[in-house]
Amino acid sequence: MKERLLLLYKLNRIDKELHELFSLRGDIPAKIDDLNSEKNVLDERAGEIKAEQETIINQEKSVASENDVLLEKMEKNDELLRTGAVKSNKEYDALAKEIEDAKSKIKANEKALKEDNSSRKSEIENELLLIQVQLDEINAELEQNETELKELTKQTGEEEKELTSDREDILKKIDKSDFEYYERISKVRFGEAIAVVRKGSCLGCYSSIPPQKAIEIRMAEKFYSCESCGRILIAEELLTA
Ligand SMILES: [Zn+2]
Numbered sequence: 001m002k003e004r005l006l007l008l009y010k011l012n013r014i015d016k017e018l019h020e021l022f023s024l025r026g027d028i029p030a031k032i033d034d035l036n037s038e039k040n041v042l043d044e045r046a047g048e049i050k051a052e053q054e055t056i057i058n059q060e061k062s063v064a065s066e067n068d069v070l071l072e073k074m075e076k077n078d079e080l081l082r083t084g085a086v087k088s089n090k091e092y093d094a095l096a097k098e099i100e101d102a103k104s105k106i107k108a109n110e111k112a113l114k115e116d117n118s119s120r121k122s123e124i125e126n127e128l129l130l131i132q133v134q135l136d137e138i139n140a141e142l143e144q145n146e147t148e149l150k151e152l153t154k155q156t157g158e159e160e161k162e163l164t165s166d167r168e169d170i171l172k173k174i175d176k177s178d179f180e181y182y183e184r185i186s187k188v189r190f191g192e193a194i195a196v197v198r199k200g201s202c203l204g205c206y207s208s209i210p211p212q213k214a215i216e217i218r219m220a221e222k223f224y225s226c227e228s229c230g231r232i233l234i235a236e237e238l239l240t241a
Contacts, residue, residue, distance in 0.1 A: 002220045002238055007174050008182050009234050012194040014167045019191050021156045021163070028149045035142045039135065046131045053124045056117050063109045070109075074102040181223070185230060195231035196239065205229035 077095045086092045153160075171179065186193035195204030200214050207228040209217070217224045218235040225232055 004178055005220050005234050009194050011170050014163050015191055018163050021160050025152050028145050032145050035138050039138050042131050042135055049124045049127055060113055063113055067106050067109050070102045070106050074099050189231055193232055195233055196236050197233050198236045202226040204231040
């Protein structure tokens with residue numbers, strides 16, 4: 001039992017050191033996450049309006065090619081009228097009407113091309129520019145944070161690797177149920193799952209422990225937890241033994 005308790009104690013020491021290493025990195029990893037999600041939002045918006053821009057351009061192209069067809073037909077009809085190839089009045093009127101219709105259709109198309117889309121197109125262009133400016137800023141900030149994180153990780157990486165491998169070795173020796181017990185307390189005590197008992201006090205919360213219980217904790221025949229803070233207790237004598 002003492003051995004099981006000591007293993008949890010060692011695990012806690014490693015976890016605390018790892019936690020300290022991570023806290024050195026401060027809020028940089030969270031900052032990087034934030035920047036990346038801002039970037040995603042902007043990328044998505046840019047994609048949306050680029051698609052809209054493309055739709056407008058395609059529409060304009062198809063209107064323009066419709067105009068070309070109309071223009072060609074109009075010229076042909078014009079030619080027929082001028083060369084006097086048309087025999088009857090009825091035929092003449094029909095052709096003249098076709099020409100008029102084509103003219104007004106072309107006019108309407110041209111007007112639509114100019115008026116309906118130009119303001120939307122420049123809105124899109126402006127927004128895309130604005131997005132690009134924001135993206136440039138975010139990318140610069142991202143790069144700076146990533147460099148900082150890389151630097152910090154380089155400094156602490158070796159230590160982290162050692163601690164992580166020590167942790168894995170210890171975990172292999174710890175009972176699954178002991179580890180679950182440890183994890184439960186670690187979670188609510190922010191990584192401080194184990195407290196040393198020194199001279200009848202819990203060093204986790206400094207509350208005193210009844211003498212009889214202190215003796216039992218020294219015997220370590222089972223796990224004891226502090227009645228006021230809930231940490232798993234280990235007698236200091238066990239650490240020096
Ligand atoms: Zn306590």
